[in-house]
Amino acid sequence: MSIWIAGTGSATPSLSVPNSEMTKFGDTSDEWITTATGIKERRVLSQDETLQGLVDKAAERALEAAGVVPKEVDLCIVATIAGDTLVPSTSSNVKRALHMERAVNFDLNMACSGFMYALWTAQSLMLANNFATAVVIGAEQLSRMTDWGDRSTFVLFGDAAAGCVLKNDMAGSGVLDINAKRGIIASDIRSHYDDTLCLQVSGLTTPTPFVDGEDLPHVVKMNGRAVFKFATAIMQEHIESVTKKAGMTIDDIDYFIPHQANQRIVAHVAKVLGIPMEKMFLNVHKYGNTSAASVPLALDEFMRSGNARAGQNLLMVAFGGGLSSASCVVKV
Numbered sequence: 628m629s630i631w632i633a634g635t636g637s638a639t640p641s642l643s644v645p646n647s648e649m650t651k652f653g654d655t656s657d658e659w660i661t662t663a664t665g666i667k668e669r670r671v672l673s674q675d676e677t678l679q680g681l682v683d684k685a686a687e688r689a690l691e692a693a694g695v696v697p698k699e700v701d702l703c704i705v706a707t708i709a710g711d712t713l714v715p716s717t718s719s720n721v722k723r724a725l726h727m728e729r730a731v732n733f734d735l736n737m738a739c740s741g742f743m744y745a746l747w748t749a750q751s752l753m754l755a756n757n758f759a760t761a762v763v764i765g766a767e768q769l770s771r772m773t774d775w776g777d778r779s780t781f782v783l784f785g786d787a788a789a790g791c792v793l794k795n796d797m798a799g800s801g802v803l804d805i806n807a808k809r810g811i812i813a814s815d816i817r818s819h820y821d822d823t824l825c826l827q828v829s830g831l832t833t834p835t836p837f838v839d840g841e842d843l844p845h846v847v848k849m850n851g852r853a854v855f856k857f858a859t860a861i862m863q864e865h866i867e868s869v870t871k872k873a874g875m876t877i878d879d880i881d882y883f884i885p886h887q888a889n890q891r892i893v894a895h896v897a898k899v900l901g902i903p904m905e906k907m908f909l910n911v912h913k914y915g916n917t918s919a920a921s922v923p924l925a926l927d928e929f930m931r932s933g934n935a936r937a938g939q940n941l942l943m944v945a946f947g948g949g950l951s952s953a954s955c956v957v958k959v
């Protein structure tokens with residue numbers, strides 16, 4: 628059997644906020660943000676937009692690209708740390724909105740690695756249950772969870788939803804066929820306990836009148852330097868290990884779709900591993916770090932660009948809060 632990417636889709640808010648606007652919230656500059664991160668602008672949800680609206684649109688576009696009708700979908704996973712509603716889950720809401728009547732659905736929280744974890748989970752469940760079709764979405768609204776008084780984080784994040792439709796070719800015995808002409812060839816999923824990147828849930832720290840304590844703000848707290856160090860080392864490790872697992876070398880990879888957190892992280896990894904920057908697909912300059920939506924947003928843009936060809940080997944790699952990291956090699 629082989630699980631392959633049949634279509635991709637994404638949706639971003641209409642409001643684009645350039646670096647020049649960031650100076651309103653703190654002592655920063657376009658020059659600092661561009662040099663330190665590569666980010667030039669980010670998309671931010673307006674009052675009349677919702678993350679769920681982006682999720683529904685991204686899923687609809689991925690289904691359209693795959694030529695799949697919603698009632699055929701067996702499984703729907705949404706990776707997000709905070710949808711518009713905790714219950715129903717974001718995946719329940721998109722299932723209802725698009726009428727994916729028979730889909731089994733759930734949300735998954737693994738911060739910026741969430742989409743990659745969801746892809747691996749979907750692949751595993753499809754193989755185990757003979758599911759034919761799955762929708763996997765990554766979605767985040769970090770602009771609404773950012774401390775707009777902390778210049779070391781508010782310049783980084785943006786909002787988006789993006790994902791793909793996976794199909795099972797249903798051929799063979801149930802064992803993953805690594806010689807298939809397309810599909811996910813190898814994955815590497817890791818978690819590393821560390822609290823250099825945290826988001827406390829406000830309200831839940833003082834849940835009853837019987838407990839004293841100060842409520843915590845519902846915002847991202849991050850040790851940027853520590854995350855940077857982790858990210859460069861772990862992305863390098865993943866690229867080496869997942870290509871080996873796929874029976875390939877780094878030269879066999881046509882394009883790398885890395886988590887779009889910081890252009891400097893990607894450039895550093897490319898330099899250490901001798902990967903030409905032209906093979907690193909980047910759109911962080913347009914969207915900033917959209918967390919769980921970041922890899923699929925880049926994947927969707929790549930697949931719709933003139934660079935995509937059938938039979939290419941793509942390597943997707945992400946890192947995120949937890950800390951967590953994940954990678955996969957996929958033949959498209």
Ligand code: ACO
Nearest residue numbers: 655659663738739778779782851852854855888889947948
């Ligand atoms: N504007 C101007 N100056 C700033 C800003 C800003 N927005 N932010 C920090 N600075 C200053 C600092 O105060 C510091 O000044 P000082 O030297 O006078 O003390 C100086 O710039 C350097 O600060 P560093 O934190 O060392 O800057 P660094 O080069 O490490 O860049 C950054 C910071 C961009 C956050 C970087 O560390 C980074 O990208 N880290 C990884 C973050 C990341 O990827 N997070 C996402 C994880 S995924 C997830 O799950 C959400």
